Amino acid sequence: MRLQFVYLLLFLLPLIGSCNKSTTEWVKATLKDLTGFDGCGMVIQLEDQSYLEPINLSDFSSNATIEDNQKIWVKYIEVSGGSICMVGKIIEIKDLQNR
Numbered sequence: 001m002r003l004q005f006v007y008l009l010l011f012l013l014p015l016i017g018s019c020n021k022s023t024t025e026w027v028k029a030t031l032k033d034l035t036g037f038d039g040c041g042m043v044i045q046l047e048d049q050s051y052l053e054p055i056n057l058s059d060f061s062s063n064a065t066i067e068d069n070q071k072i073w074v075k076y077i078e079v080s081g082g083s084i085c086m087v088g089k090i091i092e093i094k095d096l097q098n099r
Contacts, residue, residue, distance in 0.1 A: 070098065
């Protein structure tokens with residue numbers, strides 16, 4: 001019985017570590033400037049009004065206009081980490097462009 005538990009645990013461990021959510025399709029969103037709030041800067045607001053906090057937005061300044069209320073298309077992956085702003089999920093942008 002104990003050996004079966006060990007095998008089950010070894011099988012499930014890789015699945016537990018692979019819980020990052022990513023988008024493979026373009027998602028409609030809007031850039032929002034929350035600089036006036038403690039620890040915040042530019043964030044991404046999805047159509048459902050939820051927010052994403054990108055860790056690499058500046059990497060895409062040549063692909064898109066980075067300004068308040070700019071409509072964008074974005075592909076991203078959720079990453080673990082902490083945030084001072086704490087308005088949304090922490091993400092790494094995979095691709096971004098104006099819409």
